[in-house]
Amino acid sequence: MQQLTDNALMLKVKSGEFDKLGLLYERHKKRLFGFFYNMNNNAAISEDLVQNVFVRMLKYRYTFTGEGSYSAWMFKTARNVNYDYYRKNKNENRHSDLDSVEYKLYDDKDLNSIMDQNDSVSLLNRAMQKLPLEKREILILSKYKEIKFSEIGEMLGCSEGAAKVKAHRALNDLRSIFLQLENS
Template sequence: MLRVKAGDMDKMGLLFERHHRALFGFFYHMTHQKNTSEDLVQNVFYRMLKYRQTFTGEGEFRTWMYHLARNVPYDSVKQNKTLHHYDVNEMADHLAGGALADEGFEKQQDAEQLHKAMETLSSEHREVLVLSRFQELKYDEIANALNITEGTVKVRVHRALGELKKMFVKNESRR
C-alpha cells in the first residue's frame, strides 16, 4: 500500500488479488448477498485509492482496510436501503457445499437458524463476530479497525456469542 500511496498504481492489482476474497467474506457474512458483497468490495478498493494518503504504514494494512470497509455498507444502506435483505437459500448452498441431500437439508436448517440469529444481533455485535470468527482478525486488530478498545471488542464478542447461544438453545428445545 505504501507503493500505491507513492504513485505505483500497478500494485493496487496485487492488493486486490491478496485481499478481495477476505473482504468478500466479510461482506457476505454481514449481508448474505453475493452481488451486494461484490459491489461493496469494489467500493472498498475505490476508497483505498481515494484515501491512500491516509495509510501511514505504522499499523497493519488489514486493519486499515477493514477500517475503510466497515463504513462502506452504511453508505450503501443510505443510498439504496437494500443491504440487509438476506438470501437464505444462497447461504445454505454455500454452507452445504454439495453435500448429500439429508446433510444439505440439515445444513440448510442450521443456516436458516444462524441467519435468523445473526439478523437479531445488533450491528456492532454482528460486526465483531464476523471480523473475529469469519475473518479471523485478532482482537487488537479489530479494536484498531473499529476505533474501540480491545476490552470492548472482547465484551462485544462475548455478549454476541452469549446471545447466539441463547437463541440456539431456545430453538433446540422447540425441536
C-alpha cells in the first residue's frame, strides 16, 4: 500500500475514516511526547497530553482544511492542549523527572567529563524552565523539534520573519539566564 501523507490521512479522518487517526498517532506520538516533556519535564503528564491532542484532533477534525502543513496544525493543537492543562492545574507542583537519572561509573577522566556535561545539561534545563512559557515553547519547536519557521509562524499567527525574531530573542534570554545561573 502506498504510504499516505499526513494531510491525506487527516482528510480521511475528517471524512469519517477514524481508524486513520491511529496511523497519525503512530507517526507523531514521539514528537509530541518530546514537545510536552521539554515543556514540563514530567513523563506521565506528557503521555496524557499526547493522548489529549489526538482526542482533540478527532473532536475538531472539521477545522483541518488540508491547505497548510499537518505538522503546524497538530502542534497548534498541542500548544492549546498544553495551555489548557496548565490553566486548569496552575497550582499543581511541577516535578522534574530529570532527578531520576542514574549515573554509571566510568574511569575517573570519563566520569569528570560526563559530570561536567551533566551539570551543563542540568543548568540548561533550569535556564529553560526560567524562561516564560512562550519563549520556551518557540525554542523547543525551532531547536529541539526542528520545525520550520514558516510552520511556527503559521502556528503562532505571525510571519516567518516574526517567528525568527521571537526565536532569536528567546535564545538571547536563555543565554543570559544560563550565564546568570552558571555564575551564581
